[in-house]
Amino acid sequence: MSNVLSDDVLKSIGSWAEEVRSSTSWESQLKKADNRQEQVCQKLKLPFHPLECGKNRMVYDVGKRSVLKVAITRKGFQENEAERVMYQAAPEPLRKHLGEIQGSGDGWIIMKKYKRRMPESTGYIKKAAALKEAFLQAGIIAKDIVNKKGPRYKNLRLDKYDEIIVIDYGSFRWKEEETPVKD
Numbered sequence: 281m282s283n284v285l286s287d288d289v290l291k292s293i294g295s296w297a298e299e300v301r302s303s304t305s306w307e308s309q310l311k312k313a314d315n316r317q318e319q320v321c322q323k324l325k326l327p328f329h330p331l332e333c334g335k336n337r338m339v340y341d342v343g344k345r346s347v348l349k350v351a352i353t354r355k356g357f358q359e360n361e362a363e364r365v366m367y368q369a370a371p372e373p374l375r376k377h378l379g380e381i382q383g384s385g386d387g388w389i390i391m392k393k394y395k396r397r398m399p400e401s402t403g404y405i406k407k408a409a410a411l412k413e414a415f416l417q418a419g420i421i422a423k424d425i426v427n428k429k430g431p432r433y434k435n436l437r438l439d440k441y442d443e444i445i446v447i448d449y450g451s452f453r454w455k456e457e458e459t460p461v462k463d
């Protein structure tokens with residue numbers, strides 16, 4: 281799937297990544313901006329329709345079924361990497377609740393696009409809480425599914441089977457003792 285990105289696009293993202301990593305002023309400039317998306321799009325010129333500028337990643341439409349998430353802060357790099365690793369490492373019954381990662385590279389990931397928002401109904405509120413608990417049982421602290429105020433609707437979507445899908449899981453963490461050991 282990474283081959284949907286042309287060499288030119290990969291080059292643009294590559295030099296952008298260099299800039300984000302090395303600039304000492306960019307992140308404070310971005311923090312102050314009230315037009316974050318414009319600020320990013322002025323600098324990072326990609327031939328895709330901008331979907332939404334998140335806190336740490338700029339998200340573009342790539343074709344009908346995918347989005348491209350490009351890191352716009354140092355934390356954005358970590359979140360992309362965390363999502364890539366978590367998607368691979370999560371146990372099978374839980375992986376299907378994570379936005380499908382279809383490709384990745386330095387500073388970017390491609391994720392399946394999910395348009396259907398999770399309804400604000402009692403049934404789904406319970407399901408979201410149960411999902412957070414299921415991740416915990418598997419040793420994963422699933423921040424950003426539910427907090428004290430309830431489900432984090434921004435991060436939750438439904439797939440075609442009406443299953444909950446988390447689209448922003450860059451902050452999920454393994455409980456220390458459960459971190460899978462790599463040899």
Ligand SMILES: Nc1ncnc2c1ncn2[C@@H]1O[C@H](COP(=O)(O)OP(=O)(O)O)[C@@H](O)[C@H]1O
Nearest residue numbers: 332334335336337339379391392393394447448
């Ligand atoms: N897989 C996806 N499908 C559809 N929209 C998405 C997807 N991933 C992200 N988005 C949109 O882009 C926004 C920002 O993406 P997100 O991953 O939350 O970035 P950040 O880590 O910067 O918060 C989301 O709130 C959502 O509206």
Ligand SMILES: [Mg+2]
Nearest residue numbers: 334335435448
């Ligand atoms: Mg987000």
